[in-house]
Amino acid sequence: MRVLLINPPYPVVESLTMPLGLLYLAARLEQGGHEVLLEDLQLSRSPLTRLQRTLRRFQPGLAGVTSFSLNLPMAARILQKIKSNLPGALTVWGGPHASFDDLNILRQYPAVDGVVRGEGEETLLEVADRVERGGSFHGVRGISWRGQDGRLFRNPPRPFREELDGLPRPAWHLLKLSQYRAFGDGASVMTSRGCPHRCVFCVGRKMIGAKGRFRSPAAVVDEMEALHRLGFRRIRIEDDLFTFRRDRALAICREMDRRGLTIRWRAYSRVDTVDAELLRWMKKTGCERLLYGAESGSTEILKKIRKGITPDQTRRAVEMTREAGIGVLASFVLGLPGETPQTLRETVDFARSLRVPYTLNLLTPYVGTEVREKAGEWGIR
The missing domain is CATH 3.20.20.70 (Aldolase class I)
Known part of the structure; x- marks a missing residue:
């Protein structure tokens, strides 16, 4: 299945760093057999226009955005854009703010189908597998989600992964690395x-x-x-x-x-x-x-x-x-x-x-x- 991962821009950019969390998510999804596109919108002067082109070209079945509190409004706009362009795509939100305010996020933003709480590598892979098979999210640890009838569910947390060497190497090939090298950070x-x-x-x-x-x-x-x-x-x-x-x-x-x-x-x-x-x-x-x-x-x-x-x-x-x-x-x-x-x-x-x-x-x-x-x-x- 096609999965789009998005790093939203910040109101103020002091340095340009790789979206390492998304790179690990992407690598784990690819390891599980999914096709992944990563958009780092820090690098775009017109992020929503660029997103529009990406949605038209890639047509993802699952789209995920990560954010902190600082870029929460832009992340919300991105998810709304995805949902309005691809109503059938499932949308998920991750990052610290969403993880600790998950049910409020789901209540406040109807364009969000689920919140991946905490470390996301295994949770997001399981979500992608369920979406591909057309299954529900009952039993998926680490996700809060909205049912088809509008009811909200908060599944139990997922235990932390103990063995980190087993994670695949970050999916650097999904980035234009020359941009990060040029910035020098x-x-x-x-x-x-x-x-x-x-x-x-x-x-x-x-x-x-x-x-x-x-x-x-x-x-x-x-x-x-x-x-x-x-x-x-x-x-x-x-x-x-x-x-x-x-x-x-x-x-x-x-x-x-x-x-x-x-x-x-x-x-x-x-x-x-x-x-x-x-x-x-x-x-x-x-x-x-x-x-x-x-x-x-x-x-x-x-x-x-x-x-x-x-x-x-x-x-x-x-x-x-x-x-x-x-x-x-x-x-x-x-x-x-x-x-x-x-x-x-x-x-x-x-x-x-x-x-x-x-x-x-x-x-x-x-x-x-x-x-x-x-x-x-x-x-x-």
């Missing part, structure tokens, strides 16, 4: 899934699970080498926490070094998961920047949001990282629960004192986060 790689931390403003733990699930170092570096052969000279490691397990991060670096792979790479880390030896190995194998979620310069705020770190730990990690020759980007959030003019000043002063690039982001209570669920209790409007 690098190719995206996933080495692990899962985050054990409980930050109140993040849905990562709920979306991908608290337990770490890891690809083997050899498989990770195989993929990096393949991307290098395709002309990429920079890698973006998209894990929520690359340094989740020190020994494994070190093993990936050593495998890169053993093979003599010369490539620049970036990753997300935490200030309490790095040390001087690990940072030296990361620098040796091409790490050019780490992003640390420092969040606040106030010890009390950090406790309130259950970040599990202190400003002193942030300062030490930033200094070690700079000494290793790796760039740092420190990320802070303003307006966290308990924030006052004094704690705001502490955060700004602390950020400046680190002597590295930093970002100040206003708190956004995303759907699915504890900070949204307790907004009234915490005085957040």
Whole structure:
């Protein structure tokens, strides 16, 4: 069956990254025998016009869109466009916002037939198989859906996939890779899934699970080498926490070094998961920047949001990282629960004192986060 996967554009584009989640979905669907077309509408000046042409040419039986809260309105317009042009096509929505607001999405947007919740590789493949056979979605774990009579169903969640090396390699052949190379922001790689931390403003733990699930170092570096052969000279490691397990991060670096792979790479880390030896190995194998979620310069705020770190730990990690020759980007959030003019000043002063690039982001209570669920209790409007 023909399946169309769509990455909707954002209102503001700061960088151009591969739609890695859709690439994994596409690869799994192809592995299951389906024909897949992937449209990354980030790259289009007239996304709806381009979509119209694609629908006319490809005529999919199943169409799926992913989105975050920021590009939710555009995703809704895309699904409406699909349904108005191809009423017989089944439409599904995925991504964090839809996953944690699934029934409201189905009530609010009649053009949506189903919501794929959480990790979607196995769920979407099962959905595609059912659509091809003309069956219902009863028994498909991980989907919320609308029956023919309009009733809404929320099937039980799908367990997380434990073994990641069994996933097919992302379907890069469905993208025009020259566009991503030209932008210079690098190719995206996933080495692990899962985050054990409980930050109140993040849905990562709920979306991908608290337990770490890891690809083997050899498989990770195989993929990096393949991307290098395709002309990429920079890698973006998209894990929520690359340094989740020190020994494994070190093993990936050593495998890169053993093979003599010369490539620049970036990753997300935490200030309490790095040390001087690990940072030296990361620098040796091409790490050019780490992003640390420092969040606040106030010890009390950090406790309130259950970040599990202190400003002193942030300062030490930033200094070690700079000494290793790796760039740092420190990320802070303003307006966290308990924030006052004094704690705001502490955060700004602390950020400046680190002597590295930093970002100040206003708190956004995303759907699915504890900070949204307790907004009234915490005085957040």
